[in-house]
Amino acid sequence: MPETVVDAPSLTQKLEASRAAARILATVTSGQKNEALHAIAAAVLRNADRILPANELDLARARDNGMSDGMQDRLRLDFRRLEALEAAVLQIASLTDPIGEAVRGSMLPNGLRITEIRVPFGVVGAIYEARPNVTIDIAALALKSGNAVVLRGGSAAENTNRVLVEILQGALIETGLPAEAIQTIDEFGRDGARDLMQARGYVDVLIPRGSAELINTVVTESKVPVIETGAGIVHVYLDQSADETIAVEIVHNSKVQRPSVCNALETLLVHESAAERLLPPVLDRLRKDGVTIHGDSRTRAIYPAAVPATEDDWSTEYMSLDLAVRVVADLDEALEHIHRYSTHHTESIITNDLAKAERFLAEVDSAVVMVNASTRFTDGGEFGFGAEVGISTQKLHARGPMGLPELTSTKWVVRGSGQVRG
């Protein structure tokens, strides 16, 4: 029963259609869902000639509006990225259906048999920014996990998303599933996003993806339960014992491989005893690829090419070829810096010291903590989930990369033969 009346009647009608579709989806077989996923995968490539021109329209407008390169990279689709989306959808189809899985169960002393089984949430809402691959990823993951999905993409991608949702719905109809299982509410603009956040009773969970500002708005304004996904002020700490080659390669990969995404490195911390040895080769490699170094005074003493870092740099998610660098006295100071500035997404220590590695893993309170690995590995695809709904940076329900099980709830089934409580 809805507790909040949604004003716009046609949005309400769409949400009611989502609920009805969710009831149907909850009872369809894995076979039917996989058939629809195969149809989606095929349709994405087959319709490249519809998708890419629509994306080009969005990109042209983005350039006119002076959108940053990082944002343009998120917005851009090309044939290679469509192929990657096709592969991701096919991988989701190949995964085990989470619905119906018995999570745990037991026989109680009185003979009652209790089993906790996975069930769909029902209706999942997604609010995100100009990143059209999210449209396909979330729709495919929601479908596989038996959920209807209501999408509110960024207005900057509206041409791309409109075509993508048409293609997704076409694949649903083609395979006998309700088209309303995947809907967009982009046509309602900002009001639609606001109403979606009030839609208790219609929407079971809301997933925001995008900038820290977007996420913060959804988290504080939504009356629907939210899974907070990831702004990433991601740190790498170079310990005294760090291997130089590993340090150079991991920092470079973490920062440069795709700077516009949430698992990219933003702040490098380095032990004072290792700074003179490691900073020159690590930072030279970055500058060769165009990275601007924002260093504290001790960094600049060793590496004069760095520009001065200000207090703001420690709490900025650049999403660009910029890196904040700070020299710290020891692991304690590194942990304190991370405790203060991290968004609890991903942090990595580069070290060969076992005790320090274990302390870092235990004391850093982030969704993903790493030793001697690139922060770019915090990713549902890399973790083997097929694709990802986002990286949860909250502690409730899901933490880190979210895949299929994170898109389900459970219920308890109790089977008795007349038991009463004494």
Place this chain on the structure above:
Amino acid sequence: MPETVVDAPSLTQKLEASRAAARILATVTSGQKNEALHAIAAAVLRNADRILPANELDLARARDNGMSDGMQDRLRLDFRRLEALEAAVLQIASLTDPIGEAVRGSMLPNGLRITEIRVPFGVVGAIYEARPNVTIDIAALALKSGNAVVLRGGSAAENTNRVLVEILQGALIETGLPAEAIQTIDEFGRDGARDLMQARGYVDVLIPRGSAELINTVVTESKVPVIETGAGIVHVYLDQSADETIAVEIVHNSKVQRPSVCNALETLLVHESAAERLLPPVLDRLRKDGVTIHGDSRTRAIYPAAVPATEDDWSTEYMSLDLAVRVVADLDEALEHIHRYSTHHTESIITNDLAKAERFLAEVDSAVVMVNASTRFTDGGEFGFGAEVGISTQKLHARGPMGLPELTSTKWVVRGSGQVRG
């Protein structure tokens, strides 16, 4: 980093002390936590002569204020209930510590080893009404799961709760743990509850327990993630094939054994072909124990002692010796009634028809669905969890009775040897 500044400085100081205590608790061993739990169990009984007079003060004021019998029953502690609390705390001590458990993990193709391990939330907030056993239950479960807890109990139980928290803190100090791991903010009154709901960055999860009104207030106003616990408009459906003895005993137990709690039966639905056979014995048994029957017209035609039910009866959680009764045409009508009025807590079908049992279990979208069992079994203690933090009626994070694992989050630990993403 807190996103919302809490106004009252002394409340902020308490919350900061909770965070500091949580950091300590996250690193203490199971042995230390269990020692504290044993000290708590012993202290509860040893201090009966402090607890019961304080409780009597609260009860006397409650009687003066005309509190309902059901609410007084929730408020009341006696020696037997203290013994039950002692046993619950000892059982929690005996359970496996969830912290550090490897939930899942794998070796990625590139050699990275990834493991998801259980970690404490950090600081858990609890807002509840005049039910002092919740104070002990939640404190013990939070302690065992490595969380600090901030308690805001109902003002009607403030004398009892003040003494209980003193006793809990005494046991923590006695065993070398920080007293601030268990705190009450009752002294801040309603403002304290309101500030707790705004305390993002201080409190990781908020658990409201009590009336539908309390829960609704917390769910809609809180900016901290909430686990919604349970108002229970609980249904039993008597199918055509229901065994008479089972029907009589289960309905009686579900309604009468403890009518003031959320898993007690509120609405009985009966198939029209079984109504004449089952309603007289089922309802006679209830009336013998003082239950008032609120029947629809078809119920009253069969059972004239029933008073007329109004539309409001279907959506009322009586928490008293009242029962709404409705005759339905078939299972579809029963499912539709439940879909419309249930709070998705617990529903039970009494039947000997396998197909109908399976349909009921699959289609009723509630935290606990049952066949031939009393609804009173929806309980963490009965499910073998030791005690319970509440019954979650939301779909995020936890659903149904919550025990230790529901009071934890996880984090991913990634161990590499220099891997970068290609």
